[in-house]
Amino acid sequence: MNTFYFIAFLSIFFSILVITAKNPVHSILYLILTFFTFTIHYILLNAQFLAIVNFIVYMGAILVLFLYTLMLINLNKESEPAKSNLVKIAGVIGGCCFLVTIIASLKALGASPAVVLKDPSLGLVKNLGKVLFNEYLLPFEISSVLLLSAMVGAVLLATKEPKTT
Amino acid sequence: MELTDIIVKFILVFIIFAISLVIAMYSTYAERKIAAFFQDRIGPNRAGPWGILQPLADGGKMFLKEEIIPTNASAFLFIAGPSLAIMTACIGSAVIPWGQKLTIGSHVIDLQVADINVGVLYIFGVVSLGVYGVMIGGWASNNKYSLLGAIRAASQNISYEISMGLSIIALLMVTGTLSLRQIAEQQHSWHWNILYQPLGFLLFIICAFAETNRTPFDLPECETELVGGYHTEYSSMKLGFYLFSEYINMFISSAVMATLYWGGYNYPGMDWVLAHTGPAIGPLIGTAVLFAKIFLFIFFFMWVRWTIPRFRYDQLMDLGWKILIPLAIANIVITGIVITLIK
Incomplete structure (x- = not known):
């Protein structure tokens, strides 16, 4: 339990640093650390597959692309346009409303008793695969088709030639 | 876990680290000797007999060079870059099974640091993390050549990771497990996975060349276009770390290829040898066989480096996206059809 609190503290700490960091590249690096703490959370839950997939997909691929894009567009203080006061006030009000809602x-939520998994090895690859391909086969296939169509759509939009006539 | 187990694991980790570092050290010597052989020269021959003390002399030189951190570089990230590079290079060795279980007296020693049941994915994760060292170092240098090198490294790694992942999927369909220990055990004596997955291995080794930034894929440090690529601004041992991590990566990826496709510590007739040498010596012979395979792969890496010229950047992307990925998908489909037909 203590490990959990320590890791949870680190997650929150790094995610606060993500939004307070002045330099966008530093921001991304803190985001990488945040995702790393998520991986540790999954390992603590004995969800090995989810942990390693989070590690590969988020830390190893998506955030590399984030970093890549940020390095290419090279944001820094001089080139960033200053925001007007109106936008700042709107941001503060929006943030406060969100805080109040949360x-x-x-407060409305009652504290629920801790859930004890019937099968603690549910997160291992074998069990997860069986559940995914037996009970949840249809949603799994549909979501993969959805991802594929999103990918094809993105490629189509990117390669669309402007009409020359 | 008992205390003796922990101590044994600790010693194992220590030995593996020492071996990785020594092999990386002598790979630099081997590289120069092999380059000399290919170019009909003699190569380093001054430090010690046949120049075998050359890596020590190089290391001493690296440590004694002046340490420079550019004024406009971000100092923390500038140091973090090479540290990350060498750390991600070293942690890959944790899941590789180096041999069968060793029995000394009543103790059974597992020659593998951690047998996690997602071992293959762990290796894949470490590989995908490896690019951060290069990217962070290249960006922190605050130099346009370094930045270009870092960006090239990122796009190259992402592109080749996809075909590497797809070639691993075909292998996993054959083995049916993600644990490297079980994959190694399935390839007992001569049932090596290369017999079932020749195309998968070809794709994997091409991707391994790209992921370790070896020629013909060493675009991130292409000296004809980018001075020194991502390590242009580095000097002293920080540069040494980058160069060193490349050789450690080469060693680890050779070990992974040997384990996944070439039978790991298995060799034909191993049962006979094991029965005649006993459980204390026999597994060590298997380990020696594994290392022989690793050295062959390292030699292959160097052979290719001094034979094939570097790709142009668009050729690199064409190869990755238009040839390797369709081939890898075709490989998955063929493997699936064959498995269904046999069953």
């Missing part, structure tokens, strides 16, 4: 919903 606090209200947390």
Whole structure:
């Protein structure tokens, strides 16, 4: 339990650093650390497959692309346009409303008893695969088709030639 | 876990680290000797007999060079880059089974640091993490050549990771497990996976060349276009770390290829040898066989480096996206059809 609190603290700490960091590249690096703490959370839950997939997909691929894009567009303080006061005030009000909503919903929520998994080895690859390909086969296939169509759509949009006539 | 187990694991980790570092050290010597052989020269021959002390002399030189951190570089990330590179290179060795279980007296020693049941994915994760060292170092140098090198490294790694993952999927369909220990055990004596997955292995080794930034895929440090690529601004041992991590990566990826496709510590007639040498010596012969395979792969890496010229960048991307990925998908489909027909 203590490990959990320590890792949870680290997750929150790094995610606060993500939004307070001045330099966008530093921000991404803190985001990488945040995702790394998520991986540790999954390992603590004995969800090995989810942990390693989070590690490969988020840390190893998506955030590399984030970093790649940020390095290419090279944001820094000089080139960033200053925001007007109106936008800042709107941001503060929006943030406060969101905070109030979260606090209200947390107060409405009763503390639930800790859930004990019937089968603690559910997160291992073998069991996860069996559940995924037996009970949840249709949603699994549909979501993969959805991802494929999104990918094909993105490629189509990117390679669309402007009409020359 | 008992205390003796922990101590044994600790010693094992220590030995594996020492071996990785020594092999990386002598790979630099081997590289120069092999380059000399290919170019009909003699190669380093001054430090010690046949120049075998050359890596020590190089290391001493690296440590004694002036340490420079550019004024406009971000100092913390500039140091973090090479540290990350060498760390990700070293942690890959944790899941590789180096031999069968060793029995000394009543103790059974597992020659593998951690037998996690997602071993293959762990290797894959470590590989995908490896690019951060290059990217962070290249960006922190605050130099346009370094940045270009870092960006090239990122796009190259992402592109080749996809075909590497797809070639591993075909292998997993054959083996049916993600644990490297079980994959190694399935390839007992001569049932090596290369017999079932020749195309998969070809794709895997091409991707391994790209992931370790070896020629013909060493675009991130292409000296004809980018001075020194991502390590242009580095000097002293920080540069040494980058160069060293490349050789450690080469060693680890050779070990992975030997384990996944070439039978790991298995060799024909191993049962006979094991029965005649006993459980204390027999597994060590298997380990020696594994290392022989690894050295062959390292030699192959160097052979290719001094034979094939570097790709152009668009050729690199064409090869990755238009040839390797369709081939890898075709390989998965063929493997699936064959498995269904046999069953």
